[in-house]
Amino acid sequence: MITYPKRSLITSCLLFSGLNGPVIADETSKAQPAYPGGFSRPPSEGKDYNTWRDAAGPDIGVTKVDPARLPSRVDNSTRPQFPPIYKQKWGACGQFAAVASIFTYEMNVLNGTIADTDATRFPAHFSWNMMNRAENKGSEAYHGWEVAKRIGVPSAKSYGGVRLNKIGVWPNGYEIWREAMEYRVSGYRYSPANTIDQLNEARGWLFDRNQSKSKKKALGGLFALDGRMGELKKVTVTIPKGEHEAGKDIWTKWGPSGYGHGITCVGYDDKVGYDLNGDGKVTNDLDINDDGKVTLADWERGAYIVANSWGEKWSKDGRVYLLYSAMIDPTWKRGNYLGRCEVARHLPRKTLKLKLACNDRTDLRMTIGIAGDKDATDPEHEFAPEAFNGWPLFGGGNAGHVPVAGPEDNTPLEVGIDLTSLLKELGPNKDGKGKLFIKLSRADGSDATGELHECAVRTYDAKGKFLRESQIEIKEGAFGKSLLKLDAVISDLVSG
Ligand SMILES: [Ca+2]
Numbered sequence: 001m002i003t004y005p006k007r008s009l010i011t012s013c014l015l016f017s018g019l020n021g022p023v024i025a026d027e028t029s030k031a032q033p034a035y036p037g038g039f040s041r042p043p044s045e046g047k048d049y050n051t052w053r054d055a056a057g058p059d060i061g062v063t064k065v066d067p068a069r070l071p072s073r074v075d076n077s078t079r080p081q082f083p084p085i086y087k088q089k090w091g092a093c094g095q096f097a098a099v100a101s102i103f104t105y106e107m108n109v110l111n112g113t114i115a116d117t118d119a120t121r122f123p124a125h126f127s128w129n130m131m132n133r134a135e136n137k138g139s140e141a142y143h144g145w146e147v148a149k150r151i152g153v154p155s156a157k158s159y160g161g162v163r164l165n166k167i168g169v170w171p172n173g174y175e176i177w178r179e180a181m182e183y184r185v186s187g188y189r190y191s192p193a194n195t196i197d198q199l200n201e202a203r204g205w206l207f208d209r210n211q212s213k214s215k216k217k218a219l220g221g222l223f224a225l226d227g228r229m230g231e232l233k234k235v236t237v238t239i240p241k242g243e244h245e246a247g248k249d250i251w252t253k254w255g256p257s258g259y260g261h262g263i264t265c266v267g268y269d270d271k272v273g274y275d276l277n278g279d280g281k282v283t284n285d286l287d288i289n290d291d292g293k294v295t296l297a298d299w300e301r302g303a304y305i306v307a308n309s310w311g312e313k314w315s316k317d318g319r320v321y322l323l324y325s326a327m328i329d330p331t332w333k334r335g336n337y338l339g340r341c342e343v344a345r346h347l348p349r350k351t352l353k354l355k356l357a358c359n360d361r362t363d364l365r366m367t368i369g370i371a372g373d374k375d376a377t378d379p380e381h382e383f384a385p386e387a388f389n390g391w392p393l394f395g396g397g398n399a400g401h402v403p404v405a406g407p408e409d410n411t412p413l414e415v416g417i418d419l420t421s422l423l424k425e426l427g428p429n430k431d432g433k434g435k436l437f438i439k440l441s442r443a444d445g446s447d448a449t450g451e452l453h454e455c456a457v458r459t460y461d462a463k464g465k466f467l468r469e470s471q472i473e474i475k476e477g478a479f480g481k482s483l484l485k486l487d488a489v490i491s492d493l494v495s496g
């Protein structure tokens with residue numbers, strides 16, 4: 001399922017092949033969110049899972065779109081908030097698009113910073129190593145966005161780069177996990193781009209997120225795209241001399257075969273075009289596909305700007321145009337949709353710092369509970385952190401049946417877990433005291449074993465400043481054969 005482009009032997013990716021059902025492209029369909037398949041959100045969450053629920057911005061279709069005000073060209077990849085064009089390693093394209101490119105850009109826009117060093121760039125491999133089974137497997141954009149929602153993403157600086165040199169490594173160091181907690185995704189959405197109304201909403205998102213009324217000029221957003229990359233030569237043309245953007249490459253369609261490849265849509269150019277039917281003209285008002293009507297599918301002019309993670313020399317500058325009409329492709333359903341995300345900052349108030357070893361991190365089971373009474377014998381609220389329970393959210397995707405630090409590495413790992421939302425479940429607490437419960441075990445039928453070496457609760461003020469650490473005593477840290485249960489009285493459950 002991994003494809004190798006001829007020119008460069010860089011790993012592309014892929015997951016499941018596209019569903020081949022016809023795409024319903026009623027040319028009057030309005031801009032709207034959609035869940036076209038298992039590539040647009042985790043199937044384990046069910047069909048009622050609203051991926052935009054916690055986002056602050058308006059949903060697709062809510063904001064009025066005014067195409068008359070849109071410029072003819074937008075290229076957000078030239079903004080300083082956008083990172084360099086990357087050369088991906090292994091099948092991590094989904095995370096190069098979703099996190100290393102889109103999340104990085106969005107977080108810099110949010111923070112008022114620029115992506116000029118690793119301190120303000122985010123890695124592709126942190127989220128990838130949460131779902132790739134510690135092997136060279138492909139990922140969806142949503143894997144990265146869900147990791148950013150659930151645990152966050154550390155900066156490339158503390159992570160050790162945008163990419164690592166070994167597959168499946170988890171970072172060792174509480175401060176890396178603590179930093180990750182700050183940088184989050186609040187929501188993400190897919191939408192079709194098959195009609196002119198949907199195209200205009202997408203152009204508006206790329207220009208200023210359709211926020212023409214906001215006082216501050218909004219910087220445009222980006223989209224995740226899933227291209228089909230087989231036999232690209234058949235669909236790649238070069239803009240002839242004398243034409244707008246002469247010499248640049250255009251994909252006139254998705255590749256006729258092959259698997260999906262995560263890429264980033266960074267802008268658009270309404271003037272870029274190509275004479276697809278060879279009638280000597282570049283038109284948007286002729287029925288060139290002979291279906292008796294003129295729709296977006298007939299357009300020869302107008303293209304998205306796509307940034308690829310095959311290096312800055314690929315296709316001259318690492319970018320390629322993709323005709324608007326190319327996305328209307330009934331044979332490649334994934335390629336008909338655009339994915340966007342909204343990011344947010346989050347300052348944890350209370351965290352758990354753990355140092356633990358386990359010879360199978362996917363079979364590790366951990367629950368953390370809380371009770372508002374210091375004498376309680378059972379938790380009132382409990383949660384099972386995804387990363388330390390085999391990522392049930394991702395179904396078959398998980399972090400691999402390898403030690404917690406990574407393949408063939410039995411080093412105990414120091415990690416952090418955000419307890420803030422668990423503590424919020426308790427509500428106001430009369431004496432500020434409560435009890436924390438930690439359970440460590442293994443999946444049913446597994447023979448995984450592990451050991452908890454250190455456990456502490458860390459407290460921060462509302463501005464994120466570290467206040468104190470309270471160690472929890474571990475009498476016997478081994479778990480696996482037997483369940484490890486720890487509990488501790490917490491004396492400052494409500495701290496401002
Ligand atoms: Ca033509």
Ligand SMILES: [Ca+2]
Pocket residue numbers: 286287288289290291292293294295297298
């Ligand atoms: Ca037509």
